[in-house]
Amino acid sequence: MAKPDWVKELTQWYSQNKRSMPWRDNPLPYYIWVSEVMLQQTQVETVIPYFKRFITRFPDLNTLANSDFQDVLKMWEGLGYYARARNFHKAASLVIQEGNGVIPDNFEDLRKLPGLGDYTAAAVASIAFGQKIPVVDGNVLRVFARFWGIKEDIKTNSVKRHIFDRLKNVISTSRPSDFNQAIMELGALVCRPKNPLCPQCPLQKQCVAFKKNITDELPIIKKKAKIPTYIYGACVIWRGNRFLISRRDNDQMLGGLWEFPGGRLEGNLNLKKQSFELVEKITNLEFKMLKDFYKIRHTYSHFKKELTAYKCQLLEQKVIAGDVVDPEDNFRWITLSEVTNFPFDKATLKVIDKIVKR
Ligand code: SF4
Structure with missing residues (x-):
């Protein structure tokens, strides 16, 4: 079946306008995979330095699979959504142990790996291996809600499915990877959430939203319910020039990361x-407890955290258990200069920053 003219115009636009990115300039399947995991919920500009550090530390899948998860978390520190790192590490180990180290080259097999949802599996399958499968992320939904004039909430599964099915019919046969990347790039650079640059757009001639002058009405996104704020407390217990940190359980949110002992109040x-x-x-x-305290706020995807960390001092003479080292190795006494050896969550890093500044 002949493809609509806009498919060719779109891929041509991409060839002339695509931004340089380390995984784009050297599209090894492992690099594409790393980048797509990092790009979930995260902007390209934020990802680039993380990506560079990550592949310097873990240059290939084998190195990643054989590394301690704490090292992986350290490289991920500050990027958020840490379940991505955990699943990626697990998936890398599976590919090494059960797949002879060969990254699956198709959507179905990629989808079976931990942490690879429809989006990431489709992105890796098409960008790294040229499989003809559309990638549907927030940029793609926005572009095609406008282009096809879809007046329904783009967060619904029915709209996602509708756009996926229509794209499946038109995806470029010769350049599926460029086709997908072109739409995402167009969404990032031209068909932006606010003030789309329609005069520069290769889709303008057929764009319903442009023709009807309703680009600022689309896409329709139902507002999320307001996220709650929770109150947290923690203690920064000093023992000489060292303070106590504790590791979160692996099955918790932010599992494996270090923090000051405390919790929700x-x-x-x-x-x-x-x-x-x-x-x-x-x-x-x-x-x-001493007089000082440090107050910070941090927003996660589903709630806001208001944390007060109190400066405290260990009463050395009253240590109960003989020693103060945790038998399960989930507590450490560290100096400020040792902070860089441990992965912390963003809220704890904000407290550490305040301690350093004081
Ligand atoms: S013409 Fe405008 S609204 Fe339509 S796809 Fe292009 S940038 Fe988006």
Whole structure:
């Protein structure tokens, strides 16, 4: 079946306008995979330095699979959505152990690996291996909601499916990888969320939203419910020039990352007392709270965290358990200069930053 004219115009536009990216300039399947995992929920500009550091530390899949997960987390520190790193590490080990180290070259097999949803599996299959499968991300949904004049919420599965099916019929046979990347690039550079640059767009002639002058009405995205704010407390317990950090359980959110011992508090009353009692229970240490505290806010995808971290001092003479080292190795006493050896979540890094500045 003949492809519509805009398919060729789009890929030609891409050839002339695509931005240089390290994984684009050297499109090894492993690099494409790393980049697509990092690009989930994250902008290209943010990803590039992380990508460079990551492939310097883990230059190939084998190195990644055989590395300690703590090292992987350290390279991911600050990028957020840490389940991506955990699943990627697991998937790399599976490919090495059960797939002879060969990355699957098709959507179906990629989709079976941990952490590869429809989007990432399609992106790797098409960009790294030239499989003819459309990639549908937020940029693609926005571009085609406007181009085809779709007046329904683009977050619904029915609209996603509709756009996927229509793209499947028109995806370039000779350049499926460029076709997918072209749409995403067009969404990032031209068909932007606000003020799309229609005069520069290769799709303008057939674009419904442009012709009807409704580009600012599309796409339709239903507003998300407001996310809740939770109150957290933590203790920065000093012992000489060292302070205590604890590692989160692997099955928790931000699992494997380090933080100051603490947790979510009940309500807004007696935060200091609540924090003290909570941390006393977690650590089994005796310590006293000092005057200083550090207050930070951090927004995760589903909630906002308001954290107060209290400066404390270990009462050395009252150590109960003989020593203060946790038998399960989930606690460490570290100096400020050792912070760089451990992966921390963003909220804890904000507290550390305040400690350093004071
Ligand atoms: S013409 Fe404008 S609204 Fe239509 S696809 Fe291009 S940039 Fe988007």
